Amino acid sequence: MEYRVPINAEHDVTRAVLQTKRCAAAAGFDDAAASMLATVASELARNIVKYARTGEVVVSVLDEADGPGVQIVAADQGPGIEDVEQAMQESYSSGGTLGLGLPGVKRMVDDMRIDTAPGHGTTVTVRKILP
Amino acid sequence: MTPAIVHTDVERVPLQVVRGCVIASVQIELGDEILRVFQQDLLEELRRTRARAVILDLSGVEILDTSDYRSIHRTLRMSRLMGAEPIIVGLRAGIAASLAELGAELDEVRAFGSLAQAIDLVDRRAETRG
Numbered sequence: 094m095e096y097r098v099p100i101n102a103e104h105d106v107t108r109a110v111l112q113t114k115r116c117a118a119a120a121g122f123d124d125a126a127a128s129m130l131a132t133v134a135s136e137l138a139r140n141i142v143k144y145a146r147t148g149e150v151v152v153s154v155l156d157e158a159d160g161p162g163v164q165i166v167a168a169d170q171g172p173g174i175e176d177v178e179q180a181m182q183e184s185y186s187s188g189g190t191l192g193l194g195l196p197g198v199k200r201m202v203d204d205m206r207i208d209t210a211p212g213h214g215t216t217v218t219v220r221k222i223l224p
Numbered sequence: 225m226t227p228a229i230v231h232t233d234v235e236r237v238p239l240q241v242v243r244g245c246v247i248a249s250v251q252i253e254l255g256d257e258i259l260r261v262f263q264q265d266l267l268e269e270l271r272r273t274r275a276r277a278v279i280l281d282l283s284g285v286e287i288l289d290t291s292d293y294r295s296i297h298r299t300l301r302m303s304r305l306m307g308a309e310p311i312i313v314g315l316r317a318g319i320a321a322s323l324a325e326l327g328a329e330l331d332e333v334r335a336f337g338s339l340a341q342a343i344d345l346v347d348r349r350a351e352t353r354g
Binding site: 103106107126129131196198201 | 256257287288317318321325326327
């Protein structure tokens, strides 16, 4: 199961959330865990709208070999993150007081990877394995 | 005659006044525009009714990310400045867990499991004040 959600505007964030809920339910997560995963998708998709304008969120159910669990990939061709280490610090914020919310996202998943370079976009990949 | 300002294209959070509290029951998925209109509506209702509390019922909300929460938190702080104590009720387990993990600012706002508990508190306060 895999859903690709193009992100161009705020209402696309809601679509990414919905598809993540679907995948989480299919993978066997309970309501509270599914809600947390959907929140992760919301944070990542909103970062795309806010900082890159457009991008894509791909949500998929990981099979037994890798999970079972859910993977969310949020990719954009935006400005990229200058200093990832700094972005992962709790108080860091690049756009006013808002920040990227990445430290919080990391706490909510089992695995997080950030591929980014200034001017070359950002791809955030997170995985949550069924406990 | 000046026409009233209407936001026909935005879903709204319904507000009702019960025993001196404004109760806002959110039954729709939130977003920037909805929350912006909610803030306007709520502050206007507080001005009009001089309510002593705002009870925000979030039991119908499935997802609340940090951006939504910041907006709600800001609105509730404004409510306090207008003399109405902000109270959140009905937060689902998944949202509570997410907000805690995301490091949302949870101070200044009281939370209760149910609407009845929140109204009880506001009533008791009113009695104490006489």
